[in-house]
Amino acid sequence: MKVSNNQANGIHIAYIGGGSRGWAWGLMSDFALEKSISGKIYLYDIDFDAAKANEIIGNKLFSREEYKDRWQFEAVDSLEKALTGADFVVLSILPGTFDEMEYDVHAPEKYGIYQSVGDTIGPGGLIRALRTVPMYEVIGRAIRDYAPRAWVINYTNPMTICVKTLYEVFPDIKVIGCCHEVFGTEKLLVEAAKKYLGYPDTLRREDIEVSVIGINHFTWLNYASVNGDDLFPAYARLASEYAESGFNPAGEDNWLNSYFECSNRVKFDLFNRFGLIAAAGDRHLAEFVPGDWYMKDPETVKQWKYSLTPVSWRKEFQLRKKKEESRMLVSGEKEFEVKPTGEDGVKIIRALCGLEDLITNVNVRNQGQVSGIPLGCVVETNALIRRDSVSPIYAGQLPPELNGMVNRHANVQNAIVKAAMARDLEMAYRVFINENRMNLSLKDSRELFDTMVEGTRAYLGEYK
Amino acid sequence: MKVSNNQANGIHIAYIGGGSRGWAWGLMSDFALEKSISGKIYLYDIDFDAAKANEIIGNKLFSREEYKDRWQFEAVDSLEKALTGADFVVLSILPGTFDEMEYDVHAPEKYGIYQSVGDTIGPGGLIRALRTVPMYEVIGRAIRDYAPRAWVINYTNPMTICVKTLYEVFPDIKVIGCCHEVFGTEKLLVEAAKKYLGYPDTLRREDIEVSVIGINHFTWLNYASVNGDDLFPAYARLASEYAESGFNPAGEDNWLNSYFECSNRVKFDLFNRFGLIAAAGDRHLAEFVPGDWYMKDPETVKQWKYSLTPVSWRKEFQLRKKKEESRMLVSGEKEFEVKPTGEDGVKIIRALCGLEDLITNVNVRNQGQVSGIPLGCVVETNALIRRDSVSPIYAGQLPPELNGMVNRHANVQNAIVKAAMARDLEMAYRVFINENRMNLSLKDSRELFDTMVEGTRAYLGEYK
């Protein structure tokens, strides 16, 4: 990589899980729209054909006149090949398949435990973590061996678990976990600013300044500002006015039409409980609090105006349809459409190259940036990103009633990583039964655990 | 106070809450049985007559030939008089009356929240704390002003809140919170040692060596030993064999006959969940974990073979009957019966005088004796007690899945003290609604809070 004249060329990126479609295509799009960086992207996926398809799609895109020669793509068949010489490593894998995820999400329903996402926390998050940790150990060691000085950008969930595992196997790893959930709340703040403070329609989420604090998907803002204005009073008005009805800038009821949308009722209720602005989608947030609040049963979920995303839907839309789209892009039946994703990935790469400073939210180990959560836990806060440097920005401390909850989750997450790294299902079981929303008897807990482990058994070969 | 020849004479004790009956009489009894210490006890109570009655009872006892002249009792009408010159201060008050406690314990039942004790944690514990903290501020400041070098022994609940408040108003206070709940578990360990390791019937709880860790009433043993034997395997056998039936050395069903007894089923279940020995009565322990585990409803409680103690019972037995007994002891209709209580109070005083070393469990601020709980929280561990010195003994760290729970409680307790010291009901409300077992909607939470505050209003005069 060479940086000069506000241009970074010859960047070497290893994209692990390159067969994933959503994230990979989004990144291609954002790269196309940014002229100051160029280089080569090595795609590695356990499904080599998927990586190969992306190679073709990517090279096709960058053979267009307007993007000519800026990026080259090459699918490779080993981590070593992808990583050797890398400046950046992007991690975006699916741990297991949607078949396993079906167990993660739906098996607990029989015992009255519902999950809106099931990939981060709760029984589903835990079992997914058991699959993921061994994969991330392999990845972490490969980075240590082949690209120890590269910056690693993780998008995989469970985010906290993934990042924590990387630190465990390679303590010096330069990793940041990136998540766009905060951006949604920033957009809500834009709406509040327009609605109550008279800001014009041109106001964008990038104009909003926030302080981020918490753990991934249970993230909070304890500061929100635009120009000289504090945004908390405006948000409080929004949370109060729309507490019952919910609020969605794009139309009152679009949460009904999409498993990823929500009416923000959970966010508003949490604001009214804790006085801080929750900064993730309602589907994620609801999984972190007592089950009776927002997810007692499907009826309650409906009242709170968000959705329990069924894995069958993922199979249809995230798998089958995307596969078909990939085929069409490769064959040329469909043309790749370039449009900004709104993600920060490209900005982060630019900043790490030294092209411009960036302040954005990242998941890294707590070195002191959050008071009240033990050092070493993976937390989400703002960081100052500069040439070859990510410095967390001090975020303060959560109010105690919330800090206690977050600490419980943080303890559980550390314990899951420990159990998974020891390949110890009994240790994992002990965490499982004492998790936040596990209100079951020991007998039911054991039964459920065994069922779920069975459902994901193909990926637990190393466990005892 | 003067110490020589293994004798400490002229000890000055201030007994605050001197009108209390159970504890005060117990201490008199233990004093009568210990010849190496003597002195004068000043009794202070907001009910002066009650203190006066104890003065008469105490002086009557120590005018008996066998106890002659060792202790004098005097009821006084101010903290200043009781405290000035004190070597030791004993705190044992009832914050408010059983009328207030009736609201604490029973008001939440309407919303499906049951409480077995209701004086430590949960909605009842929180409201009781709101009454208690202002009283303890007064007491703490009086100790600072009149007896800054005295050792303070607290027996009042909520223990953690009381001790924390004293530190807040007088950081240099030499306080220990003492609780006998651990002793019950030690007795259970005696039974296990006899049953499975062949120890003789002469084995006593004092022979058992334990390491104590946790917070008051949610206290754990992570080490238990007798002579060269580890007691964990024996306890594990007990917990497994009696998981369903429960175990009570004094007879299978005595939990049915007493609101303070239990069958230890909760303790055994917790052992099977966490791998540590819970060291408090089941009634206390059950209040600290998810409500659905052991206290969903009265039926569940019955299955777990312990009791929800109704306050009406306390009014009858702890109030009316004790009052009558006091009258009879004063009038001489009944004679004071001397018998050892099994409490450590007298041993602690002896140790602090320099007469002999003692290792026992105490509640003090965490200075490092427990890893994984923030410094400054009040924790319960063993301490080495010597002349004018209490040194906590390092207790290790709880397993993460349990540590997370304890941290949540510790955060809440700190927040309650903060809210109470600020006399801020809104801050208290915010803690109340986010408490472990508060699975209510904001609307129901508000309603319940208002009801409970109303029920204890007489003691919240300073709150806004």
Place this chain on the structure above:
Amino acid sequence: MKVSNNQANGIHIAYIGGGSRGWAWGLMSDFALEKSISGKIYLYDIDFDAAKANEIIGNKLFSREEYKDRWQFEAVDSLEKALTGADFVVLSILPGTFDEMEYDVHAPEKYGIYQSVGDTIGPGGLIRALRTVPMYEVIGRAIRDYAPRAWVINYTNPMTICVKTLYEVFPDIKVIGCCHEVFGTEKLLVEAAKKYLGYPDTLRREDIEVSVIGINHFTWLNYASVNGDDLFPAYARLASEYAESGFNPAGEDNWLNSYFECSNRVKFDLFNRFGLIAAAGDRHLAEFVPGDWYMKDPETVKQWKYSLTPVSWRKEFQLRKKKEESRMLVSGEKEFEVKPTGEDGVKIIRALCGLEDLITNVNVRNQGQVSGIPLGCVVETNALIRRDSVSPIYAGQLPPELNGMVNRHANVQNAIVKAAMARDLEMAYRVFINENRMNLSLKDSRELFDTMVEGTRAYLGEYK
């Protein structure tokens, strides 16, 4: 204060120590050059006439056509008047007079202990602190009572002691300690970048990006970058090439002509010892390390090409000449010359108003931004400054051999504040005798301490 359209008007500033000349005039100058802010500045000084003179000078300046009406100045005779309603408080006082400072700096010379500045650390710094702390207690309490929500910008030395004292008397104070010493090192980095990396002459210190870590006047850079370039190799070359000769951009020997200049030989030697870039003037740095390294005697000082600033010189140039200049500016004999100071004060005020973000180095309590130094110590690092918000940026940890030294100083500084707040000369003495460069016997130590206390006695009225 009102912020709109990138303009903050009606700002109320309290300038405490308004009689000080250097800093006050500099701020006036910088204000004149910045159009986006305006308001009123209340000047308070124990020497009311000095404040009055500045009122006249300031109002005269802002009556000029080009600066018209932006700022008004008013000398007031009480802290209450200055502070009430303040948005910002600027603290820039001289604790005591140069007569006291003469003892601070020169009394230890009799015992072979030399001091180049004597206002921060060492015997001089300690005695100065004893004078300063009581003054800062008064100021801190006044801010708590009259301007609790104002941002306080401290320039007074000893910086760490001043800021720590403010926290002690008013824990919620919003204070930052600002020091320009880092800027000098940034200029040195500019020289290195031009010399070895081919950067053009237009490169300015503001283009350099650094990470700041340490305590005031013993501050370090563990990161220095410009565009895509790491500046450490270039600085290493400078430190090696000029290790013996010293390096001064403005001419080889200007350290000879000024008591404030240096040849950077100490800085280079420290780089070669620790591998980090020391970021303060050599005169300050040399006071923090073992005496034998750079300050054994005046001869050693000369070899290292910096100066021991005699207080007699301060009396002549910082006092007499400045007083004369003030008289001339008031009378109109001389016209106030507007020129940028290079200080960050105005930028900080703009940032806190919400007009633009700023990253600069500040002294605040360690909340986690520096690992390896206890929380609560006052440390110097970068911070992100935004509307009504200062968030320290995580700076990492010093290498252990340096961290140990810094910890020793930090412990001493905390102890000095404690002793001073207790008005306890014996406690202060205990710190004094065990200070880094105090290699004296107990007898000599006592003699020196008594002499120095005598010399500053006029300001120690409250001490026992």
Place this chain on the structure above:
Amino acid sequence: MKVSNNQANGIHIAYIGGGSRGWAWGLMSDFALEKSISGKIYLYDIDFDAAKANEIIGNKLFSREEYKDRWQFEAVDSLEKALTGADFVVLSILPGTFDEMEYDVHAPEKYGIYQSVGDTIGPGGLIRALRTVPMYEVIGRAIRDYAPRAWVINYTNPMTICVKTLYEVFPDIKVIGCCHEVFGTEKLLVEAAKKYLGYPDTLRREDIEVSVIGINHFTWLNYASVNGDDLFPAYARLASEYAESGFNPAGEDNWLNSYFECSNRVKFDLFNRFGLIAAAGDRHLAEFVPGDWYMKDPETVKQWKYSLTPVSWRKEFQLRKKKEESRMLVSGEKEFEVKPTGEDGVKIIRALCGLEDLITNVNVRNQGQVSGIPLGCVVETNALIRRDSVSPIYAGQLPPELNGMVNRHANVQNAIVKAAMARDLEMAYRVFINENRMNLSLKDSRELFDTMVEGTRAYLGEYK
């Protein structure tokens, strides 16, 4: 090992460095005097003949009628053989020979740096550590592999470095570092108690109760008591009365006759400086403070009435004479004399077997037992020793002016271990030049470092 009836039989001890004579013979003696334990001791030393000699001496001793059959000794030729199945491991090695130590101690004298012991701290301690750490890595890994559940008792210096290294290579190791230096101060307290408080001549050091705090050889007492009496006032009298003359119970001038004795003048001066009781020999203590205080030159040392132990003396008395004595014991020319050593080793083994509780001072990692020193540093405090359990007792915090010094040493010690484990001489050099008493220029520092490394080169084969 089997424990019953207050008897522990079949204990397996691995004695590493069994060729050392002093400690091994002392332990034999203490074993002979204690009937409650028996078993087998495997002796391993890199000098197999030395171990063999001890085997003969030991077995000869335990064939005497009065000690018959309690202990068997066997010299083995590998760590594996010694450790496999061990209940206890005793570590007592000499890292290198006295030839290397000659460089450690005497090379710095050319530069004006004197050392009284030179095995713990300062240039000599550092170089010795460079030799020792690789050896302890081997030992630590062997314990992990062959005796992971054994209790390890370390006597080797540099104590802190040895213990720290063991933790680094095997974090779960159950190690305690034992040092008798504290006992000497306890004896001094006995003298003070007899002299000023009228205690009888029968008072023994075991009757004194202390609280120990600090790091090995720079250890302090912040509590000392006997029965109901505080011993600080008595010690203060001693320190004041004998500040100039020194005090030695065994006769005024015995420090003149022994390189290991002292007059306690340093200890008294330190008490008068810090208000705490230093608890190690003056020779050790003097190495931890500024060089000018007590060790400027041999003349100063003489004034403080202690000695700089020359390594030539060690060669004569600790090596040649002991070797001769060994030969005579083996051959039977001399009979082994059984006498109590006053060490705690046997008591510690008894306690860990569960035979009786013990409170004594140990060196273990800081888990919270000392405030103000980072967690993970090896510190010396009291611990409660029980069956298979060592629990540090909370010791408080050192006064800040002392805590700063100790932190500097602790930082340096951690850095040395890090440098040595990395086999990185440059990193070691950086620590070396910035050590407490290294007041040299970079040029002299380099020269001295190179000389000393050369002198110990035979043991630095793995270093780069």
